[in-house]
Amino acid sequence: MEDWIDQARDYLPSDWGSVAGACIAAGLAVGLALLVHRIVFRALRRVARSSESEADDIVVRELVRPTRWAIVALALVLAARTMPLLDTVWQAIAGFVLPALIGWIALSIMQATVKALELRADISIEDNLEARRRRTRLAIFSRMGTFAIVFVTIGLMLLSIPGIRDIGVTLMASAGLAALAVGAAAQPALKALISGLQMALTEPIRIDDVVIIEGEWGRIEDIRTTYVVVRIWDERRLIVPVNKFLEESFQNWTRRESQLLGTVFLHLDPMADVTKVRARYEELIEQNPLWDRRVQVVQVTDTAPDYMEVRLLMSARDAGTAFDLRCQIREAMMAFIRDEMPEAIARRRWEPIDKDEPGILPG
The missing domain is CATH 3.30.70.100 (Alpha-Beta Plaits)
Incomplete structure (x- = not known):
């Protein structure tokens, strides 16, 4: 029996013990992180339910998932300090994981803030002009913020790849080529962002406005970065580009008041x-x-x-x-x-x- 074990050891890698130790340390760190996260958020849910404001529930609900993985990542970082092999593995993936977690948390915080502010903008009341104005601005700025967070997050993740980072440095060395490439690639996105910003500032339409466009009577159901969804009276949806509301004439029956x-x-x-x-x-x-x-x-x-x-x-x-x-x-x-x-x-x-x-x- 001992001879068979010795023969089996000959076929195993020399650092098998460190691999097993790293796996055990990582497993313990993840398990402990999940346990801590569960205890903390169970307490936060109880506090949110005891509060009269629904905003607390929204914040806890939006942050529960990204913070879970953020605590797991933090536990792995702490465990990697004592395990060289685990530290090597973590350094290889940290460039992708950390920007993704930070972007996810930032996106969740922004969405929770927007949803909490929407609670104060009730468009079901009779005099809802101010509420519709707030809803419209929140919808536009939240989508612009989402685009910016996702864009920066993906950029930071790509910069962790040496080859792509070197290409970026080479392009930046040639200012004319870099400006041309970035301008050509970002033109649709920048145009959409500028149109969305102009829509939020000038307010030609708002959420729940009654409009007549393309010969159809309907209400503004949603305002996206590049298009607007109009709910027609027979429950069809008319998808209209944002630029159409900025460059062409249309009827808005509730521009100043709904009467x-x-x-x-x-x-x-x-x-x-x-x-x-x-x-x-x-x-x-x-x-x-x-x-x-x-x-x-x-x-x-x-x-x-x-x-x-x-x-x-x-x-x-x-x-x-x-x-x-x-x-x-x-x-x-x-x-x-x-x-x-x-x-x-x-x-x-x-x-x-x-x-x-x-x-x-x-x-």
């Missing part, structure tokens, strides 16, 4: 009694809860030989409510005209030519 005026046009017989129509409209609009009690007007806006155009003007607190109010008033007024004023229905008139009338030839 809108709506119109209903009735084409009635020229002999219809407008007074009865006005009285019935005023009665209907007073009873309708969608009316915000700002504007209600009845006017004859046009006439023709066969009809007159009557405009019913009304106001509502937002675009969706104004559309529903118009539909309800239109339906109720048509029912009233049909049942109570059938003589007001527009008709085409014609009179036969009198054959005996002098000067007029029969057709």
Whole structure:
């Protein structure tokens, strides 16, 4: 038996003991780090749940994963100080791991901050102009920050590769070539960043704005770095480039406030009694809860030989409510005209030519 063990040892590497020791040290370090992380974050979750603010829960939830691996990396660093072989392995991968962990933590902190600030910008309330403004700026700046963090993190990771670092130094030595290469490669990204910054500063649109673009009515659902998502009224999504909102005209119904005026046009017989129509409209609009009690007007806006155009003007607190109010008033007024004023229905008139009338030839 002893002879067999001696023969087996001959086939093992001479530093087998150090390899095993390094593995054991690394395993113990990782296990202890995970245990410490679990204890700490269990306590933090209890503290967050006891708090009335939901922001604490968001911060703990966003940081739990990156900090877990950061503590593991810290434990490996401490263990590597006593194990030369483990230190050699760690030095080989540290250039990738450390920038990735730092970038991940920075990204998580930024996302947690953005989500916590979004809690203070509730767009479900009626007067949500300021909340929509904050949501829009948070969305744009968070995506710009995400791009910057990812870009810097990847750059630091690539610099840990000697070959790529040498290429970068060579390119930097040739300033003209480096500027040309960087400018050509970064042009789309820089253009997107500048457009996003311009969108955040000028605010042509905001989250939940009502717009008409490409002939479609919809709400701004999301603002990305390079495109905007518009939720159409029938639940389709219209993907529009950011530059279109900066370079072309479009309608924004909630630029300053959400209140809108709506119109209903009735084409009635020229002999219809407008007074009865006005009285019935005023009665209907007073009873309708969608009316915000700002504007209600009845006017004859046009006439023709066969009809007159009557405009019913009304106001509502937002675009969706104004559309529903118009539909309800239109339906109720048509029912009233049909049942109570059938003589007001527009008709085409014609009179036969009198054959005996002098000067007029029969057709």
